[in-house]
Amino acid sequence: MNPKVIHLIHELRENSKAPICAYIYDLDGIRQQVRSMLNTLPERTSLFYAIKANPDKRIIEALLPLVNGFEVASAGELLKVREVSESVPVLFGGPGKKDYELELAISKDVAYIHVESLLELRKLILLARERTKDVHILLRVNLRTDTLPQTKIQMGGRPSPFGLDEQFIEEAVSILKEAGNTYVHLSGFHFHSLSNNLQADLHADMVQYYLQKVAVWKDKYDLHIQVINAGGGIGVSYDGSSGFDWQRFTALLAQIRTVAGLETTELYFEPGRVVVADHGYYAVEIVDIKRSQGQYFAVVRGGTHHNRLPASWGHNHPFHVVPLESWPYPFPRPEIKQEKVTIVGELCTPKDRLHADAAVERLRVGDVLVFEKSGAYCWTISHHDFLGHPHPEFYYLTGGDHE
Known part of the structure; x- marks a missing residue:
């Protein structure tokens, strides 16, 4: 205690x-937690804090000098981050984004918007063209697989309101290449398949699977991939059992050939719970x-x-x-x-x-x-x-x- x-x-x-x-x-404890996580991350990987876990302004301020940026899931969360910093990189995710949220994301210079549907993509293209402003996006993909770790909250690998099924990637790329779109740019892919996973080995396997899938799509659709966002979902144990072993996870990441060979691509993580829960x-x-x-x-x-x-x-x-x-x-x-x-x-x-x-x-x-x-x-x-x-x-x- x-x-x-x-x-x-x-x-x-x-x-x-x-x-x-x-x-x-305990703001000192939160800062130390993040420092220890950053110390073991492989090269070309970045750590963002998902503020949905706890959007307290004092916590955002404490983490501002340490993390690479913040992940938000609403206009309200975006404004909370921008109240602390007008320039820190922000990732904007979540389903059902309204027009005013997309407009706010554009005006507040969000680094990447996680596009969750074809309709959202079409709306974003229209809004960006009206404002003559470049927008960078990551397509959130719901993988069709049974190889994901099993947790209390599954957000992918099954029918889901989150993200695009793999079969719609080709249509999304086609929409982006349509005449009239010169402002919305596909920078990579986003995944967030589960919540509160405690299994470090399986989490590393899942990230490797993400990278393998992106490599296939990169060649198939002739894409230049700048970012692969592996999401969050890293868990905390509330019953006294062993928690997520971050050091083992990052050690396993460093051994994955596709991580070591990222070259010009950045691998993002956006945990929330594991940063602040303890x-x-x-x-x-x-x-x-x-x-x-x-x-x-x-x-x-x-x-x-x-x-x-x-x-x-x-x-x-x-x-x-x-x-x-x-x-x-x-x-x-x-x-x-x-x-x-x-x-x-x-x-x-x-x-x-x-x-x-x-x-x-x-x-x-x-x-x-x-x-x-x-x-x-x-x-x-x-x-x-x-x-x-x-x-x-x-x-x-x-x-x-x-x-």
């Missing part, structure tokens, strides 16, 4: 009587402990309206107990010892659960639970305003201090 987080929780208790409910982001903490105070039909429930100030990931993924989120000695009431303090307890939130729904049947040595009302690995897809995917409870506070650890 991060000692800086524990210190901050004790400080919060000293300075406020309100139940603790806060997100704590450096975010959701701290919530226990406000009640009750027994119901032989089971214990600990109710916290907070819940799935702040951290929806455990409910969304159907897992028990890991946590650490921070004991606090303060008890301002004249009656006994409720507690349990060496029991199993289900951690629930303050919402009026039985689905507001963060952890079921957790074994605890000791737990008291007024203690704080720190849900670790809460840096990615926790706050931003949550239904913040359901029932109107106050939002958590946000704190940022940097250097020897917090903000």
Whole structure:
């Protein structure tokens, strides 16, 4: 458990009587995570941060000097990045891009737009011609294969709303070569086939498969390929099992002949979860402990309206107990010892659960639970305003201090 987080929780208790409910982001930890990832990347590979994992402005600012750029999936995310930097390279992905989003991508000088359909391609050609501005694109391809690693979220290798099936590449190239298109340029291909993959060896095999497919298309359609974007999808373990081995993955990449022979082509990665998950903490105070039909429930100030990931993924989120000695009431303090307890939130729904049947040595009302690995897809995917409870506070650890 991060000692800086524990210190901050004790400080919060000293300075406020309100139940603790806060997100704590370790910016130094995030920066170190990225530095270690960059240290082992092979040549001609670049690291972008997919801000969908956590678009907090302070995190974007912390990563700006380190990553090669950012990946966004909406006009809102694009504006968040451009608020921090008007010049950092941005990749714009996601299905269903509206005209105003394509127009914004053009006006905000997005480095590459990931084109997801033939209609999107035709719209982009029209908009670029109207603005007489060059636009560089990567065709997102949904491969028809059963060789991809299997994860909870499959985004390719099967019928999918994401990307173009391989059979439509020829038509896309034909559209780009039509008379009247002098502004939209095909620079390469984009792949994002899955999410939260924990298998480094299979991930390396998948990247190799991407490169092999692009080599075929390059010759078949006489293309000059500047970029192959292998997407993200690198996972984090929430159940204590082994996580993704980044060092092994990059070592395997370096051994792939097609990676070593990229020459003038760049290989991009755009991870999100693995960059920030381990450096975010959701701290919530226990406000009640009750027994119901032989089971214990600990109710916290907070819940799935702040951290929806455990409910969304159907897992028990890991946590650490921070004991606090303060008890301002004249009656006994409720507690349990060496029991199993289900951690629930303050919402009026039985689905507001963060952890079921957790074994605890000791737990008291007024203690704080720190849900670790809460840096990615926790706050931003949550239904913040359901029932109107106050939002958590946000704190940022940097250097020897917090903000």
